[in-house]
Amino acid sequence: MKTFIISYDLRNKNKDYTDLFSEIKKENKWWRYLDNAWIIRTDFNTKELSERLISKMDKELDNLLVVEVDIKYANGWLPKEAWDWIENTKSKID
Numbered sequence: 505m506k507t508f509i510i511s512y513d514l515r516n517k518n519k520d521y522t523d524l525f526s527e528i529k530k531e532n533k534w535w536r537y538l539d540n541a542w543i544i545r546t547d548f549n550t551k552e553l554s555e556r557l558i559s560k561m562d563k564e565l566d567n568l569l570v571v572e573v574d575i576k577y578a579n580g581w582l583p584k585e586a587w588d589w590i591e592n593t594k595s596k597i598d
Contacts, residue, residue: 505533507593508553510542511569516562524560533593537586543575545593 510528514521528534533545546553554570561568576594 505545505547506549507543507545507573507575508550509569509571509573510544510553510557511571512540512557512561513567514540514561515565515567519562521560524557527556527560535586535589535593537582543573543590543593 512524514524528536528542528544531544531546535543544553548556550570550572554568557568557570575590578590578594582590
């Protein structure tokens with residue numbers, strides 16, 4: 505499995521993005537503590553993951569960034585439960 509950060513800017517105020525969030529949550533390992541960013545673990549590659557998500561977005565207005573990351577180098581300012589999830593995920597990386 506690989507680790508990705510998904511970040512987006514959802515600009516269509518009239519669109520229901522429930523399908524987008526459901527698509528992200530299909531992965532059994534996901535974390536969301538920031539409004540517009542997720543960390544997920546998946547077997548998909550960057551292109552496959554992006555295509556799955558873009559299909560649930562407004563292609564004319566929205567923006568999406570999917571980046572594969574090495575989570576062992578994570579740092580920042582987050583609540584304890586966020587760091588607990590990240591630490592637990594790091595210990596299980598293949």
